[in-house]
Amino acid sequence: MNSRLFLFSAIVAVTSGLSVSSAAQSSETAPEVKLGDHPAVVVARTARRIDPNTFIVAHPARLQLLSASPSEKQATAAVAPTSAVGQ
Numbered sequence: 760m761n762s763r764l765f766l767f768s769a770i771v772a773v774t775s776g777l778s779v780s781s782a783a784q785s786s787e788t789a790p791e792v793k794l795g796d797h798p799a800v801v802v803a804r805t806a807r808r809i810d811p812n813t814f815i816v817a818h819p820a821r822l823q824l825l826s827a828s829p830s831e832k833q834a835t836a837a838v839a840p841t842s843a844v845g846q
Contacts, residue, residue, distance in 0.1 A: 792801055 791804070
């Protein structure tokens with residue numbers, strides 16, 4: 760009797776576990792995974808894409824024309840009178 764009860768409970772546990780796992784797999788939209796893909800590649804495929812026309816970012820090595828050299832700007836900032844903080 761005890762072995763039948765154990766067998767019955769084991770069968771119920773296995774079938775309920777299979778039904779839960781199949782329901783979970785059907786509700787999720789699994790990404791297309793190819794054999795040998797790195798996990799980061801799989802996540803990148805499912806990530807939301809950014810529209811490149813939304814914003815414009817200048818290239819970090821762009822040509823930048825300055826009206827004065829940085830050393831001249833620092834010299835004029837050092838000569839300029841500062842407000843009296845402690846008075």
